[in-house]
Amino acid sequence: MTINYIAVKIESFLLPLIGELLTAATLKVQCDKIGTSVEKLTPMHLPELAPRIEQALVIFLGSDRSKRVSKQILEMNISQ
Amino acid sequence: MKLSAKVWFLTGMIMLFNVFFFWIKPEGKILTIVSDLLPVICVLVSIIGISFAVKNLHGFDQTKIAWIMLLAGMVLFLSAETIYGFLEVIMNIDVNEVFPTLADYFWMAGYVPIFIGLVMLVIGYKKSGFSFGSKSTYTFGISCFILITVLIIYKLLIPIIQDPETGKLAKFVYLYYPIADLFIIVPAMILAYITNLFGKGLISRPWRYIAVGFLCMTTFDIIYSYLSWNDMYGPGNFLDLLQNISYLLIGLGGIFQKELIESV
Numbered sequence: 471m472t473i474n475y476i477a478v479k480i481e482s483f484l485l486p487l488i489g490e491l492l493t494a495a496t497l498k499v500q501c502d503k504i505g506t507s508v509e510k511l512t513p514m515h516l517p518e519l520a521p522r523i524e525q526a527l528v529i530f531l532g533s534d535r536s537k538r539v540s541k542q543i544l545e546m547n548i549s550q
Numbered sequence: 551m552k553l554s555a556k557v558w559f560l561t562g563m564i565m566l567f568n569v570f571f572f573w574i575k576p577e578g579k580i581l582t583i584v585s586d587l588l589p590v591i592c593v594l595v596s597i598i599g600i601s602f603a604v605k606n607l608h609g610f611d612q613t614k615i616a617w618i619m620l621l622a623g624m625v626l627f628l629s630a631e632t633i634y635g636f637l638e639v640i641m642n643i644d645v646n647e648v649f650p651t652l653a654d655y656f657w658m659a660g661y662v663p664i665f666i667g668l669v670m671l672v673i674g675y676k677k678s679g680f681s682f683g684s685k686s687t688y689t690f691g692i693s694c695f696i697l698i699t700v701l702i703i704y705k706l707l708i709p710i711i712q713d714p715e716t717g718k719l720a721k722f723v724y725l726y727y728p729i730a731d732l733f734i735i736v737p738a739m740i741l742a743y744i745t746n747l748f749g750k751g752l753i754s755r756p757w758r759y760i761a762v763g764f765l766c767m768t769t770f771d772i773i774y775s776y777l778s779w780n781d782m783y784g785p786g787n788f789l790d791l792l793q794n795i796s797y798l799l800i801g802l803g804g805i806f807q808k809e810l811i812e813s814v
Contacts (some may be wrong), residue, residue, distance in 0.1 A: 487814070489751030492680060499679060522679075528614075529674030530753045534608040535814045 479546050483539075492493070496526055500528045520544045555635070557599065561798040563590065563735060568794055572786050573790045585714030585785040586635035592797035593628045598765075599801030600624060602808040603756070612674050617807070619667030620760065624800065628750075629653075646778070650723040658723065661730040666739035668764065671757065675744060683747055702728050706776050728775045731768035738764040752810055759803030766796035 477497060484493040501508050503519045511519070524540035529538065587682050600621045605731035607614040637643045645651055676682070710724045711717070741761035748754035770792040776784035 478801065487751055487753045488680075489747075489749035489754070491554050492748055495681060507727075515808075526678040526680060527753070528611065529613055529671065530757075531609040531811060532613040532813055533611040534610055535811050539814060 474509050474511050476513065476516070476546070477508045480519075480523075480543060481544075482542065487527070487539075495521075496523065500526070516544050516546070551700035552809065553602075554802060554809055557595065557798075557802055557805055560595070561795070561802065564588070564798065565795060566789065568791055569788075572788055572790070575786050582785040583639050584640065585787075585790060586631075586639055588790070588794050589797065590631045590635055591630065592794040592801075593624060593631055596624045596797040596801035597621065597628060597710050597805070599804030599808075603804040603811075605810045606811045612670055616670035616674065617804075619663040619670065620800075620804075623660045623662070623664030623667065624797075626663070627797075630660065635694065646781070649720050650807055654723050658726055658730070663731050664764070665730075665737070668734065668741065668760075672740050673735045675741075680744070681747060683743055687743060691743065695735070697737070701731060702732070702772060706772075706779065710779060723773070723792045724779060728772050731771045731775075733769050738768065748811075756803045756807035758808055759799050759806055763796045763799035763801075763803060766792050766799065770796060780794070 480497060481493050484496065488496065497508050500519055500522045501511060501515075503522060504515060506515055508513075520543040522541040523543060524536045527539055529535040530536075568588055573582075575581060590799070600617060604614065604617050604621055607617060610733065633656060634645060634651065635685055637648075637651055638645050640781045643651070645653075682688075706728055707725060714720070716724070738761045741757050742765060745754035745761060770789060773789055774783060774793075777787070777789070786794040
């Protein structure tokens with residue numbers, strides 16, 4: 471179970487879009503690519519993570535909406 | 551009520567009417583008229599649905615181009631269905647005797663952008679980095695595809711090639727349809743499978759509907775090719791239900807894409 475609050479926020483955002491399986495997989499894969507893990511995700515990672523998630527979603531949402539998703543992730547209020 | 555719910559309702563009404571009308575099978579030309587009119591209406595719904603998707607995709611990117619390709623294909627299919635109906639109903643031409651007709655050229659052309667659009671979606675998915683699923687499922691899928699292809703070759707393609715009475719142009723067109731259908735089936739099956747991986751995720755719904763829609767369309771067409779070649783097809787055949795529902799599902803796919811984009 472994810473207890474990292476940033477990851478939880480991102481997961482709750484992505485879950486209705488891409489479902490449980492792919493949300494978990496996407497977060498894990500993209501965190502690995504930027505040299506961290508889901509458990510160790512911090513606000514500092516968001517500028518690197520958000521564009522990668524944007525790229526993953528572009529074929530479904532188009533570049534305009536996937537950019538909006540990226541922006542929403544970057545602007546996430548991560549207060550615990 | 552959401553647009554998708556309204557179109558679902560419309561789909562239900564059209565299909566119920568289709569079933570009822572083919573079941574009662576009225577005498578005279580009315581059956582031919584309705585048989586030819588229904589696919590025109592259904593493909594029009596698909597065009598409207600996909601147009602909504604195209605309109606809501608801002609920015610000219612791979613996603614938009616893929617959906618434009620699907621739209622172009624359906625517009626060509628609409629032209630084909632309309633011409634076919636016009637020839638059969640208004641001009642009283644026996645389209646089975648005069649083959650290929652102008653309609654066939656539009657149908658054949660329509661397959662090209664549809665294939666391109668579906669392949670673009672698959673390639674775009676590959677770039678996304680999402681999982682493509684399990685190798686064993688693809689192995690099973692490829693085996694099934696090979697079996698179906700072998701069956702089509704033996705039951706349909708070889709008899710067409712070997713027929714001494716059919717001219718070269720007619721043979722080419724008769725062969726084109728099932729071969730083009732096999733090409734469409736590949737990306738449609740891939741899309742149908744990968745959308746399964748998304749579970750209940752909203753993002754998968756548009757693709758699921760267009761994948762199933764195109765699988766229904768190609769299944770209809772392959773069976774129709776066989777029946778038509780063997781003079782076993784006529785107006786009011788219940789097989790038409792598969793064609794009509796395929797167009798409606800594709801249209802719904804477009805509308806779900808519109809609603810998906812609006813939800814983000």
